[in-house]
Amino acid sequence: MSTYVVGDIHGNHEGLLNLLTALEFRPGRDRLWCVGDIVNRGPGSVECIQTIMSLGSSARCVMGNHELLLLACAWGFAETVPDSLETVLDHPDSKAMLTWVRHLPFLIHDRRRRVLVVHAGLPPHWTLPQAGKQAKRLHKIMISRKGPEFLREAFERSHNAPELLHSEVSSNEEAWRLRGANSPYYAVHALTMLRRCGPMGEISMHRDEYDGARSDDVFEPWFEYPRPGPRAEKTHYVFGHWAALDGVDRQYLHGLDTGCVRGGLLTAYEVETDRLHHMSCDDVTE
Ligand SMILES: [Mn+2]
Numbered sequence: 001m002s003t004y005v006v007g008d009i010h011g012n013h014e015g016l017l018n019l020l021t022a023l024e025f026r027p028g029r030d031r032l033w034c035v036g037d038i039v040n041r042g043p044g045s046v047e048c049i050q051t052i053m054s055l056g057s058s059a060r061c062v063m064g065n066h067e068l069l070l071l072a073c074a075w076g077f078a079e080t081v082p083d084s085l086e087t088v089l090d091h092p093d094s095k096a097m098l099t100w101v102r103h104l105p106f107l108i109h110d111r112r113r114r115v116l117v118v119h120a121g122l123p124p125h126w127t128l129p130q131a132g133k134q135a136k137r138l139h140k141i142m143i144s145r146k147g148p149e150f151l152r153e154a155f156e157r158s159h160n161a162p163e164l165l166h167s168e169v170s171s172n173e174e175a176w177r178l179r180g181a182n183s184p185y186y187a188v189h190a191l192t193m194l195r196r197c198g199p200m201g202e203i204s205m206h207r208d209e210y211d212g213a214r215s216d217d218v219f220e221p222w223f224e225y226p227r228p229g230p231r232a233e234k235t236h237y238v239f240g241h242w243a244a245l246d247g248v249d250r251q252y253l254h255g256l257d258t259g260c261v262r263g264g265l266l267t268a269y270e271v272e273t274d275r276l277h278h279m280s281c282d283d284v285t286e
Pocket residue numbers: 037064065066119192240241242
């Protein structure tokens with residue numbers, strides 16, 4: 001039995017199938033976990049969802065920002081609907097697919113194997129139990145009646161929040177600890193969008209820093225800070241979302257977004273052997 005955590009697939013269905021073949025993946029025996037962003041950009045969003053759904057309990061996937069965008073498109077408040085997501089909305093099985101996406105968890109934490117899977121990152125000031133609580137709370141909101149309204153507000157704040165959150169921190173540290181850092185809007189942004197932040201999880205103000213291109217950034221990548229709490233040090237953190245890093249391969253840190261949709265690699269982390277696997281992919285963007 002092997003557990004493979006797969007990086008951002010982004011609608012590259014052929015890449016996904018090639019990887020599963022190369023791994024000799026067998027549903028029922030092996031397990032496939034995804035770091036999110038299985039949809040959008042590439043042409044095969046529908047097929048990627050269907051393939052992963054068809055694996056039933058052999059597959060688990062965490063929520064990525066592009067899955068949230070898909071829900072925003074379905075719920076009518078996305079600014080624009082990309083063609084590659086339109087295919088999901090127009091599909092006869094869209095209802096089942098959207099329900100599946102809406103129910104995705106924000107975190108997978110296997111305590112026994114000490115593996116944690118998140119799409120973007122964890123703010124440095126969260127302990128692992130706190131991260132679990134935040135993720136559960138978001139999941140509950142998303143599947144409740146309040147889900148669409150919550151996401152609409154989260155999208156709104158996500159556009160303004162970096163500045164807002166930063167000013168809250170610098171003006172009043174205590175208030176930030178009590179309020180800002182505990183807000184579900186902050187949590188959803190962190191788990192699905194975080195790249196660089198301050199030591200208390202302050203989010204970078206400048207959007208152009210998000211891809212890590214700026215070297216004079218005052219903030220560090222979220223994973224460079226020590227994490228409080230027991231067992232936090234010797235846990236394997238597996239994440240995606242940051243293609244500009246072109247993968248991270250450290251003892252306890254596995255960044256899996258290696259740009260498979262733009263002709264890079266699709267990367268999988270094998271939990272039991274602590275090894276990475278790569279599949280080269282064709283550029284499938286238009
Ligand atoms: Mn992403």
